[in-house]
Amino acid sequence: MEAGNFFRNQNQGIEIATGEYLFFLNNDLTVSPGWDARLIETAKRHEVDIISGCGIENMGTPAETQSVARKWKRCKNLLSPLGFGQRNLLFMHWMMYGNWETFCEKRFHAFEHQVMEGIVGNNVMMTKKAIQTMGLWDERIQAADFDLFIRSKKRSLETGDIKPCHIDLGVYIHHFIRMTVKYAVKPKPFTDSANLISLADKWSAEELKALSPKDAV
Numbered sequence: 001m002e003a004g005n006f007f008r009n010q011n012q013g014i015e016i017a018t019g020e021y022l023f024f025l026n027n028d029l030t031v032s033p034g035w036d037a038r039l040i041e042t043a044k045r046h047e048v049d050i051i052s053g054c055g056i057e058n059m060g061t062p063a064e065t066q067s068v069a070r071k072w073k074r075c076k077n078l079l080s081p082l083g084f085g086q087r088n089l090l091f092m093h094w095m096m097y098g099n100w101e102t103f104c105e106k107r108f109h110a111f112e113h114q115v116m117e118g119i120v121g122n123n124v125m126m127t128k129k130a131i132q133t134m135g136l137w138d139e140r141i142q143a144a145d146f147d148l149f150i151r152s153k154k155r156s157l158e159t160g161d162i163k164p165c166h167i168d169l170g171v172y173i174h175h176f177i178r179m180t181v182k183y184a185v186k187p188k189p190f191t192d193s194a195n196l197i198s199l200a201d202k203w204s205a206e207e208l209k210a211l212s213p214k215d216a217v
Contacts, residue, residue, distance in 0.1 A: 007144045008139045011137055014131055014136060021036075021125055024124045026122040028175065028176040029173055030100065030173070031123075032100075032104035032107075033101055035173060038113075038171045042171070043125065043166075046163075046166065048115070048165075050125070050134075050148065050163075050164075050165040052120035053173035054170075054172055055172060055175050072177075079092050089176060097174070107170060107172045110170070111170035117213040118166065119213075120167055120173070120175075123175075134151060134155070138151075138202075140195065140197045147199060147203075150207070153165075
């Protein structure tokens with residue numbers, strides 16, 4: 001059986017959702033305590049409608065992101081030969097962070113509600129206003145999360161009725177980055193994989209360069 005389009009599934013969720021805040025999460029995450037309430041509070045403080053927690057993919061600066069990514073790679077490389085069962089994944093997680101709650105609280109107290117422009121696609125919170133303003137995820141693009149950032153940045157510059165996507169530097173969310181897939185049955189291709197397009201098919205090189213995320217604020 002072929003797999004369905006991930007972003008199509010998210011759009012289906014949007015169509016039936018009734019809440020003010022919609023959370024889109026990958027299935028291989030560990031969220032920090034109080035992550036949802038803190039994301040909402042940060043979004044309110046900065047008046048942003050699309051926000052992600054930080055994580056291995058983006059810690060706020062290239063240096064810190066690289067440092068955390070390297071540490072996770074060391075943990076994975078050391079324990080991957082033992083397999084990708086739940087117990088081993090939890091052990092990797094412990095090697096990476098020690099006490100998870102303590103790690104997350106230290107991160108929050110260090111950054112609290114600081115934000116930067118950007119998006120971490122494995123976790124995205126959108127308000128109802130964002131859905132109404134930006135529309136649905138672009139199902140044609142596997143990198144639809146980055147496409148969403150580009151669209152929001154472009155609209156913020158052209159109409160000013162919404163701010164670009166932001167990352168909450170105080171809310172940390174761990175991403176196993178496809179490690180759970182390695183333990184599962186080999187995934188099947190998207191049913192509409194032949195219809196997918198790249199970011200370069202939709203956006204010019206000039207647009208992608210001009211609409212890149214800014215530094216932390």
